[in-house]
Amino acid sequence: MTDLIKKLREKTNAGIVACQKALKESSGDVDKAVEILRKQGVALASKKVGRAAKEGKVESYIHLGGKIGVLVEVNCESDFVARNDDFKTFVKDMAMQVAAFNPMYVKKEDVPEEAVKKETEIIKAQLSGKPAEAINKIIDGKLAKFYEDACLLEQPFIKDSSMKVRDILTSMVAKIGENILIRRFVRFQVGEDLK
Amino acid sequence: MTDLIKKLREKTNAGIVACQKALKESSGDVDKAVEILRKQGVALASKKVGRAAKEGKVESYIHLGGKIGVLVEVNCESDFVARNDDFKTFVKDMAMQVAAFNPMYVKKEDVPEEAVKKETEIIKAQLSGKPAEAINKIIDGKLAKFYEDACLLEQPFIKDSSMKVRDILTSMVAKIGENILIRRFVRFQVGEDLK
Numbered sequence: 001m002t003d004l005i006k007k008l009r010e011k012t013n014a015g016i017v018a019c020q021k022a023l024k025e026s027s028g029d030v031d032k033a034v035e036i037l038r039k040q041g042v043a044l045a046s047k048k049v050g051r052a053a054k055e056g057k058v059e060s061y062i063h064l065g066g067k068i069g070v071l072v073e074v075n076c077e078s079d080f081v082a083r084n085d086d087f088k089t090f091v092k093d094m095a096m097q098v099a100a101f102n103p104m105y106v107k108k109e110d111v112p113e114e115a116v117k118k119e120t121e122i123i124k125a126q127l128s129g130k131p132a133e134a135i136n137k138i139i140d141g142k143l144a145k146f147y148e149d150a151c152l153l154e155q156p157f158i159k160d161s162s163m164k165v166r167d168i169l170t171s172m173v174a175k176i177g178e179n180i181l182i183r184r185f186v187r188f189q190v191g192e193d194l195k
Numbered sequence: 196m197t198d199l200i201k202k203l204r205e206k207t208n209a210g211i212v213a214c215q216k217a218l219k220e221s222s223g224d225v226d227k228a229v230e231i232l233r234k235q236g237v238a239l240a241s242k243k244v245g246r247a248a249k250e251g252k253v254e255s256y257i258h259l260g261g262k263i264g265v266l267v268e269v270n271c272e273s274d275f276v277a278r279n280d281d282f283k284t285f286v287k288d289m290a291m292q293v294a295a296f297n298p299m300y301v302k303k304e305d306v307p308e309e310a311v312k313k314e315t316e317i318i319k320a321q322l323s324g325k326p327a328e329a330i331n332k333i334i335d336g337k338l339a340k341f342y343e344d345a346c347l348l349e350q351p352f353i354k355d356s357s358m359k360v361r362d363i364l365t366s367m368v369a370k371i372g373e374n375i376l377i378r379r380f381v382r383f384q385v386g387e388d389l390k
Binding site for chain 1: 253
């Protein structure tokens, strides 16, 4: 049982008690337990969303001896949580994620309408000649891929590509019990062209 | 003599040989030697300005356990210089400077015209009733103060308030012999209102 709990904790970032309960419910099936915890996480997290998160932490990550640098701000509700080790690790992970995966936005909602329009036009141009119905389906798929590249929350998590950053955030909220918000980030690459 | 050189190096950041020469020229007067070196620095630096600086370093500074974070990019001409200890220290100092003094722009030229206009109006409003000539003089002085607050290069240097950041940059260019450019910075403060 201890091994299973360890495995489950690695996968979900959830607390020991929550893992024990989930494994009991899933009769020791780790994958099912992951599902259970995620659902709980989502449920819990949705209750927390919208609560004021004005505390938190700014963290940096310097890559390749200073060729790439990232600054990220993650908010939570209390200074107590801001000093929590799991929270601090999460903030560090986000800085590393931005350095490695170079997202342009935090979440889908942050993508400007014109960017989506432009992306859609590019996709359409590549598909000219196919039937309209097929095109719409392909566009949806390609746009999903675009969001996955461009939005931090939609990206595969750097430490476990089977999960999205959004999933990690959700389990963090569930575990810590406060609204957590990736507020902003910047990424500087030495000598890159500026917009 | 060694003591004088040490003193002069602390003040100017210049190389040993340059300090020896300057002290000889000033007959051991450290303040005069500083002047000499600054003039040389300015002369040398002005030759370097405009040369392509695409290498460099991104550095961060995290203050108050993560309540304030800064990311800064400083450019130089070669990767060799980017790995130079003096250069690295300079970049670190700039990150610390931004954390402590919270500038809004790198240099005067970066201040948008409207910001200057608005500032001038505020000053004028405070001075209503005084003679026009006096007002213009006071405006110049207050605008200089505004630039000194708002522009990194115009600020007093965090490690030696008798010098401006611009002076430190100039002596750095003179010492290293490459164009050096503070390209950009950001400063995040947890929970601050975003523009």
